[in-house]
Amino acid sequence: xxxxxxxxxxxxxxxxxxxxxxxxKNDLNIFKKALADLDAITIEKTAHKIAGNAGSYGLDHLxxxxxxxxxxSHDKELANIQKYLDEIEEYLNLIEY
Amino acid sequence: MENQKLILGVDDDIEITTILxxxxxxxxxxxxxxxxxREFFQALGKEKCHLCxxxxxxxxxxxxxxxxxxxxxxxGDNLPIICLSSLSxxxxxxxxxxxGANDYIIKPTxxxxxxxxxxxxxxxxxxxxxxxxxxxxLPEGQYRFVPTQFSDIKLSSKVYIEGIDEHGFKVRxxxxxxxxxxxxxxxxxxxxxxxxxxxxxxVTSNWVVIGSTDFGAYLEFDLVSSELxxxxxxxxxxxxxxxxxxx
Numbered sequence: 001x002x003x004x005x006x007x008x009x010x011x012x013x014x015x016x017x018x019x020x021x022x023x024x025k026n027d028l029n030i031f032k033k034a035l036a037d038l039d040a041i042t043i044e045k046t047a048h049k050i051a052g053n054a055g056s057y058g059l060d061h062l063x064x065x066x067x068x069x070x071x072x073s074h075d076k077e078l079a080n081i082q083k084y085l086d087e088i089e090e091y092l093n094l095i096e097y
Numbered sequence: 098m099e100n101q102k103l104i105l106g107v108d109d110d111i112e113i114t115t116i117l118x119x120x121x122x123x124x125x126x127x128x129x130x131x132x133x134x135r136e137f138f139q140a141l142g143k144e145k146c147h148l149c150x151x152x153x154x155x156x157x158x159x160x161x162x163x164x165x166x167x168x169x170x171x172x173g174d175n176l177p178i179i180c181l182s183s184l185s186x187x188x189x190x191x192x193x194x195x196x197g198a199n200d201y202i203i204k205p206t207x208x209x210x211x212x213x214x215x216x217x218x219x220x221x222x223x224x225x226x227x228x229x230x231x232x233x234x235l236p237e238g239q240y241r242f243v244p245t246q247f248s249d250i251k252l253s254s255k256v257y258i259e260g261i262d263e264h265g266f267k268v269r270x271x272x273x274x275x276x277x278x279x280x281x282x283x284x285x286x287x288x289x290x291x292x293x294x295x296x297x298x299x300v301t302s303n304w305v306v307i308g309s310t311d312f313g314a315y316l317e318f319d320l321v322s323s324e325l326x327x328x329x330x331x332x333x334x335x336x337x338x339x340x341x342x343x344x
Binding site: 008009012013016052054056057060063 | 204
């Protein structure tokens with residue numbers, strides 16, 4: 001079993017994390033539907049937002065995966081997207097704050 | 098609190114507006130962020146705002162550039178604007194600065210970067226006088242940014258004059274010289290053209306010089322007299338004439 005990932009942010013930011021993480025779980029559903037529809041534009045747009053905001057919430061790794069998804073979907077390259085989604089899902093489940 | 102400065106911002110990403118508002122509130126600023134451009138402009142028109150933070154891609158790519166242009170058109174050059182974007186290429190940064198942004202933050206950002214840049218611009222906008230009352234000495238080296246804890250400082254640096262017109266100089270420098278910075282220019286060229294040893298100017302625009310690490314700036318003359326204008330016109334006229342003769 002993998003270790004939990006501790007997020008080190010100020011208390012005032014910790015208060016925002018439950019909603020933030022819940023929104024990302026909703027994004028996972030958006031990604032999954034878009035991938036099934038081969039909708040690269042939705043994947044790129046959604047990933048672009050996460051790439052721009054995750055680091056500010058102390059979730060640098062999430063931001064890095066999202067950046068890769070953004071760049072690859074921009075090039076209409078969707079072969080790795082499912083792998084990234086699995087990685088995000090696992091990461092979100094391991095977060096502890 | 099009466100002394101609190103109002104910061105207004107617009108970004109279509111609710112996660113960004115939420116955290117920026119939280120960070121600035123933690124720094125005791127009064128901040129209000131919007132996800133909608135129309136609501137942002139409504140708030141901007143209602144109360145005196147001291148700083149704006151504008152995302153570049155609000156729903157549509159590059160729409161933030163239009164927001165910056167509109168702010169400059171409606172509220173003039175004195176309201177500081179920080180651009181916030183995931184776009185990190187020099188072309189976008191240069192364009193944002195060219196159309197009137199005072200600074201540019203690349204996402205994802207941190208509390209330290211945001212608050213430091215806000216503080217710097219709020220201090221600059223509140224120190225309307227350009228009286229260089231104190232000076233500090235800095236060790237030798239390359240400096241691109243002025244320490245924010247000093248509002249009145251005196252620095253000297255080489256700039257390269259690239260052009261002149263009746264209103265001021267276009268210069269190139271290793272340093273990003275913030276808009277509103279007051280500068281005395283001393284050079285043999287100033288003596289030759291303006292018939293005086295030095296001239297007082299204010300930076301009215303700045304930009305990134307594409308393809309180099311230099312920055313460009315336009316330095317507007319503080320006082321324009323008919324004598325000054327005549328001297329510049331004469332110098333340009335004689336310069337062109339001598340160039341024609343050389344051909």
